[in-house]
Amino acid sequence: MAEKEVWITGIGLLSSLGEGLDAHWEALADKRVNADDKRLAPYVIHPIGPVSFDAQIPKKGDQRQMETWQRIGTYAAGLALDSAGVKGNQEILSRMDMIIAAGGGERDLTVDMAIMNADAQGKLPPALLNEKLMNELRPTLFLAQLSNLLAGNIAIVHGVCGTSRTFMGEEAAGIDAARIAVARIGAGQSDIALVGAAHNGDRGDLLMLYAFGDFALKNQHSSIWSRRNNPGFAIGSAGAFLVMESREHAEARGAKPFAKLTKVVADLARRKEPGAVTKSLQAMWPKLGVGDDAILITGATGAEPATSEERAFLEQRPGLVVRAPGTTFGHTMEAQFPLGLALAALSISRGKLYPGNDPAGFEVEKPGAPTQIVVMGVGHWQGEGMALVEAAK
Incomplete structure (x- = not known):
């Protein structure tokens, strides 16, 4: 049996440049860059642009139990569903698959610092450590958020309730998420899928890890191709989600493809x-x-x-x-x-x-x-x- 054609029928983008396709297209045309070399100096980051999360995550309770990376991803996922014309379509959403790439999630730096300071001062007996972990962290979490919470929150907020897969492994996870989506749709194992990832670069804990590995860009922003003498990456913030579906499924519902x-x-x-x-x-x-x-x-x-x-x-x-x-x-x-x-x-x-x-x-x-x-x-x-x-x- 011939493989089915995979169409991209929805795109959701939220980044340091703003939100939505028109805003990003204009920013790219203007060669705009929103980098910050002051907040976590000497390192360069790209914090998320101004956004009202209420537009895609209307319940404040849902927002409160997410850290920023999850809000970014859930918001971008909503934009992709809107773009594909399936937002709120329970018949399609109930069988839409999710294939997501995610990191280990954000740590609670306030709790981390309290524990480290108490330990440095010799005031952290084992019983106190257990008490802080039990009383100061949300009951559903541990010291860092679980990677599959992004898929869970997308299901809660947007009602995407088909199968769910979350890949971990930094850049390779994003590649594999797309690869598996194309393979499943091409083989007829899935009709429609929400595929993507989210990342928050405005994180001191994450920056520390990459700085220790000598990967983080220092001092000033420059073009990727101009960094030979000052190598490294400026950690970015973005949610990028795609609705992928078989050509037959898209045509049956009258959807037009981006590509x-x-x-x-x-x-x-x-x-x-x-x-x-x-x-x-x-x-x-x-x-x-x-x-x-x-x-x-x-x-x-x-x-x-x-x-x-x-x-x-x-x-x-x-x-x-x-x-x-x-x-x-x-x-x-x-x-x-x-x-x-x-x-x-x-x-x-x-x-x-x-x-x-x-x-x-x-x-x-x-x-x-x-x-x-x-x-x-x-x-x-x-x-x-x-x-x-x-x-x-």
Whole structure:
């Protein structure tokens, strides 16, 4: 049996640039960047833009039991459902699958600091530690929020009640979420799915982890392609969700596609070997069936040595027209690949590629309406993947 065509019929975006497709398209056209190098100095972050969560999460009780990353994701998921025209359609939502990429969730820094200060002062006997953990944390949580709470909250707020899968593993999780969605819909195991991720970059606990690994961008913001002498990523904030469905299902309900998602491939390079990332990308590229003059949206991080090895692959194909959303959005970890898919589908649906944002000149302009865009992801630590997004005919 032939694989079913997978259409992207809904896109929900919330980021440091704002919310919704029009706001993001205008910001990309203006080459706008909302980066903050003061709040968590000397590190650069992209905090979420101004948003009233009430618009997609109307109950204050629901909002209160979510940390920011969950609010971002639940909000973006609602935007995607609106975009696809299925918001509130209980017949469809009751069987819509969810495939989500998520990290370990946010810690309660107030509780963490109280425990650490008490320990430093020699005032933390075991009984007191247990008391703080039992009385100062929400009863449904532990020291960090569970990754699958995002899917749970989307189900509660929006009524998406089909099967649910949550992938963990930073950038690779976002790649696999898309890969599994395409495989399930293509095989007829799912008619329609909500796929995406959320990330909050305005977190001191998260920044500490990446700073210890020497991954975080310091001092000032710059283009992804201008960071060789000051490598690292600026942690980004974004919710990126897509409604994917089979062509037959979309046509039956009269839905129009932004684009079709033809293929997703993934790999896990042996990064202890120099050049492993370049070899991984070379091996995946032929599987997409595109030429070396394609348009490519890459989730390049700016962290080394991954970005240099990724650039080596790109420079072997000088005809590629490249965009790196990491310059504009920051690096949004699990959401980086879904964000790339969203920008590719949006560009195809609007009939042009958004302009490059690279003073170094690596990102050249491409006139005309794109019909194929490759989305690429190379994790800062591990995980590689590619997808082909095409115009739906």
